[in-house]
Amino acid sequence: MRVLKLGLVRGLLGGIMGWLFGFALVIGARLALGLPAKWNPNLVADTSTVWRFLATAFAPYEPAMVVGAIFFAIGFMIGVGAVTDWLKWARGIETPFHHGARIPGTPEWARYFNVDYSHKVIGVQYGITGILLLGVGGTLAMIFRLQLAQPELNFVQPDAFNTMISAHGMIMIGAILLGVGAMSNYLVPLMIGANDMAFPRLNAFAFWINVPGALLLSSAMFIGGWNTGWTGYPPLSSQAPLGVQYFFLGVFFIGLSSILGSLNVIVTTITMRSPGMSLFRMPIFVWAAFATSIIQLTATQLIGLSFLMVLMQRIMGMGFFDPGGPVWYEVDKWVGGGNPILFQHLFWFYSHPAVYVFILPGLGIISELLPVFSRKPLFGYKWVAMSSMAIALVGFLVWAHHMFVSGMSNFLRVPFMMSTLLVAVPTGVKFFSWLGTLWGGRIEYKTPMLFALGAISVFLIGGLTGPPLGTVATDMNLTDTYFVVGHFHATMFGGFVFPFFAALYYWFPKATGRMYNERLGQLHFWLMTPAFWVMSLGQIFVGTHGMRRRIASYEFELGIGDAQMMVTIAGFVIFTSVLIMLANLFVLSWRAQRAGANPWRSRGLEWQVPSPMPEMTYATTPIVVGEPYDYGKPGSTYVQFAPAPLAPALGAGVTGGD
């Protein structure tokens, strides 16, 4: 069985076995206690179509479905081999630490389907998985955008529409988190001159746990879907179809990856920098990844907790959030049941800072690329570095701007409005730095640079729509309209999608040794950017003209049919342009010309070694002797390589055991 050599296949088998085990365990225990297998005997499967059958057959067994899903993830991680070393350590067996293919004799490509400890392999794994999720989420968007293209259409049924927008939202967030993981895992060690992350095994675990997470999240669509939007507010989510549970669990596992991955980034940044790389000589992207990681490490726990509480409320009847829940002691009216506002506080305490998780790495990429392509120093390096930290920290204080109309205490509104508007200050610092860097530069309009500039233009739309939402008086009118949808798509495309694409084009020659096709890259840019402006301004326009968000249909009388059609067309153009990028990078490039070690004439550490990089990126220790962004200053150096190579490594190092 050669396929069993692939960790992914073993993981899936392990996952299925785990799922069956968990499901059988709960049902078996019920039967042993003399209870009926179904929790709710009134629910019967609808056998009219396969789709209806899947959507209804599992609902009566919800608690067993939940336990099955948890064991699915455990079985997957055991099967794929992500915990093998740790289980050995627990028995006192030391495990050698390998760089390079772990199973001798397997082809190079197989490394990407197995647990591999090299941060470069893991970075690529994150990236590919992220792009796959981007494809799934994008396809969903194309379907429901058809439904919205004209008023009063009946192309997608309301239930399916609700599931699709909910799935689109959370799958895209998963895609973004994976893309962020791709950039930080691939780039942080390279940029600080380290050969790997501080905890390579944890790194592999943090990647692989995303796979069961993404599978559960996607499968939620098939077992009944859910109708809550990505936010999963109770009481709606406590009455939603079964799919909402797999949505919760999928998010939970992806969140676990965020926590463990960011822990690794922080420790790596603190402990593994090259000699001479003081904090203020780190590349800006490392600062951004560091700030991001602080948010991910801490705040993620709160979305996990809030979703877990609804999950438990559904299967155990624990009344956290439903006001009508039973009260165990007798009447006393002044203490009610649960409180849905509490959910919103816990949820947004993560989910607002999370938006900075999405954008800070991308903004770091912009600051990274502008100096290279305008051949000028980064304007105000220290300010930019500190602004990432400031955004991350102030970001913890603004969450209730999502709750202005939720019914929370009125006195909370103004303080949260002020803190929200405060975020504009460090964000403005970044804008000024970008303009200052571009000012008077000799700009080369290569694809990565174009995407960095496009990102700035798009992020500007997102940034300008933020303050009207952060101001209570205007938000009362704009909340829950397409204006909000326009706002956050502009921030996320400007803060993540455009910079992520810029990064893909920019580091592609480094990773593969081949140069992408510049013409196709430019075509991608010139299709996607104007299309995005149309889509974004269109969303904002229909929002201010009465289009609610999360509504499957709208009336002729709103008079926004044409604008909606433009948004849909623009969406399809964006989708197509991304396909061009994928063809350019992953199909055509195999025959492309060689790129050379440093096609962009960058000062960064990773550009001083050959492309593609050797397994051990830095055979000799890089020593940092100057400033990172002194482009165009004659005679300035950033990095030197130690003259004598490190003592040749004899035998494999050993970790674990005691």
Add this chain to the structure above:
Amino acid sequence: MAAGTDTLHDSYQWQTRTNRLGFWLFFLSEVFIFGGLLVARFFLWGGTRPDLPQIPPLLLTVALLLSSFFMFRAEMAIATDDRKTFTRSLLLTAVLGSIFFLGVMFVEWGFTVENGQLVLGNHIKPTDGVYGAVFYGMTGLHALHVISGVIGILLVWNLGRKGHFSAERHWGVEATAIYWHYVDLVWVFFYPALYLIGTAVGHGH
């Protein structure tokens, strides 16, 4: 691809220092989930608390705090290569931890089987509104940490029995110890929040 190693980052001292930093960051992260539950408690219960028997949780708390002392003794013992005290103290820690865990399960939660039905809650049930929800949420998440700590201690004890660990190399012991103290510390916040603060309302079943 050439296999190779990174000599600097393979030294035990370097790894231990790095592990330590990673562990503390993990604790920082967990502060937020425990903190979130505390927020839920004060949000939903305000100045009240369920009226629960006081003596059993007090005894369980004493057992847990005592276990931390023995964990500390185990770590000190291995640092001086006193293997006997080391393994014995570990075992005592695990026993006290298990007492706490079982106490929560069978006294506080009151797991019993009555006429073939699994029954939870001789004082308070998970379905008892916000009181049941928060009570089971907080004790449950904490108990999950306690039982994983006990398993960790038993694993370390087993390795110690077989001659692993020494005065110079005992990161495994240290990690288990700080984890255990951490779980203990969480209870120091949870116990008063659940059993002491606020006016008792209701009278149980």
